[in-house]
Amino acid sequence: MSAAGIVYVVDDDPSFRRAVTRMLTAAGLSVQSYSSGPELLAHLSADAAAEESGCVLADLCMPRLDGLQLQQACTELGVALPFVFLTGHGDVPSAVSAMRHGAVDFLDKCAPQQALLSSLGQALERDANARVARLKREQLAQRFAALTVREREVLEQVVQGRMNKQIAAALGIHERTVKLHRNAITTKLGVRSVAELTTLTREIAPFK
């Protein structure tokens, strides 16, 4: 199990909060606990905290801001942390709603330790993966941003499978110029083959 990332425990019951924090810490996770949703939101609003990977373990039933509302508030804040919900008396509609909003799991407060740990593991992994993917996309987007307008036009033709000669004719430029643009593109994007170029372009989809 991956132990990377912080588990944010949010529960209004001090006794349970302490117990679950204790157990997760003993299980090797790093845990931060909060007595209410707004407390966690205040912490996450800080820039540094947003950089941390992690997941939220929240009681569904809390005064003022309940678990589902907290999940929504996090999304609005732009902190897309995965949620694992705990409940003392699970009702189906909230479970459905929670899962629809991307909760990793919906567990009874007395759920087996392994189930809880594996759900949290999944959540942390999901967040870590999401962060890696996000980073990659950001880097790619930066690289694409470095292309000139002409280079983009050429790239568009290339991924459609056109030959240099066809591209030159379509854009009304010399074939050698097309070659120069292609070299510049592969250098800027750091790719070696046309296939790789196509895959990357699909991923970032700059022409859509």
Add this chain to the structure above:
Amino acid sequence: MSLVTTLWSMQAAAALTLAVLYALVWSTDRRNLANLMVCVVAVAVAVTARDEVGMMHAATVTEYAVWASRLYLPLFFAFVGQLLFVRLFLGTGRSWLLWTIVGARVVMLVGNFLTQPNLAWREIVALRHVTFLGEQVSLAGPVVLRSWHALSLASNVLFIAFIADAALQAWRQGGAEGRRKALVVLAGVGLPLAVTLLYAQSVLLGVLPLPLLVTPAFLITILVMAVELSREFLLNRQTRQELEDLRSELARAGRVTALGQLASALAHELSQPLSAILRNAEAAELHLNGANPDLDELREIVADIRKDDRRAGDVIDQMRALIKRRTLQMHPLALNEVVEDVISLVHSDALARHVALDYVMTPGLPLVSGDRVHLSQVLLNLIINGMDAMQTCPASSKRMVIEARPREEGRVEVAVTDSGPGLPPGAIDKVFDPFYTTKSGGLGMGLPISRTIIEAHGGRLWAERAPEGSGLTFRFTLAQAQGAVS
């Protein structure tokens, strides 16, 4: 001492004993005048016994006449007492007849003290002596009667008619108990009286060579009256007990229903400490499996487990107390504690329904006199009702306020206010009617039960429009306990 003196003394003693007994019974419940009537008749019979002995042992006509004249006073009270007893015991009988007889008796009593030797007799010619119970006793020989004697006769006949009529009415009204009472009055009061009258007439007419006697028959009458009243007393107590049992059973049903409504919230209330215990135990296990278990941490874990266990136990104790069958037990109570206990029971339910539950506590609230479980039930019922009433409101406006504050004249008032849609003015009064409900699953018994509970505490429970907003306020008052401030 002669046998006559002994026997009549015993009768007088028996009558006086009953008189004292029923005076005591009457003093415990002064509204029950039938008991007082038994006492009055019994005293009258004791005095009658003394007068009769005086007559029997009279040596001269004058002495005989004095005792005979004195007899009128106890007889007056014996007759009027019996009349009113029949009236009170059966609840039937014609009033005009009753007051006619009483009027006739008053005339005779007054007339008796204005005439010699008495109102009915013009003259006692001589004394006769007859053997009675192996003893020579005196009785009036030839007696010259006045026409007033007819009034005495008429009043006696009317008396018998009154009893017969009252018994007949009671019989017609039916019911096994009513008919039994009618027969008892007829046989126990009417028959001895009729026999005494026939006997007295026979003696006066010289048919029976025996002294004038009313004590034995009247003693039978008061015995019958006493037995009947004690029977009634026992029956009443039994009925009261049955009513009380029914009321507490109903209240218990109400509590069980209220707990049923809270079931899932209570499950949550229990699962909170239980899950904390589980996580703590798991943490302890992980520590113990490690290389160097942190003993301080383990000690803290064990202490926390103990604390959560007590917490779960408290919830169960409270539920058990509410479910238990019990009668009203009044004790001085700190209302704040009762309200806080109830809030801890409904806390989870309120959370799940997004209701903000506030308790406005007044410091220095006096102790009230009440039954903790029954008052919890009333609060529980009012809070659940309020939350149900706010079902359709937007979550942000669901607010419930519980207030307790001292009121005038040593009373404490508790108010439970919701922010629901309220009720039209006409419907507010109906909420306490049995089976009146606005909920699909409701039985409509919660509020009537709550009201009987508060009334059993000597307080009042009523509903009114909330001072602010559209919701309802339920208020109840309780008597302050004698003594300190909580």
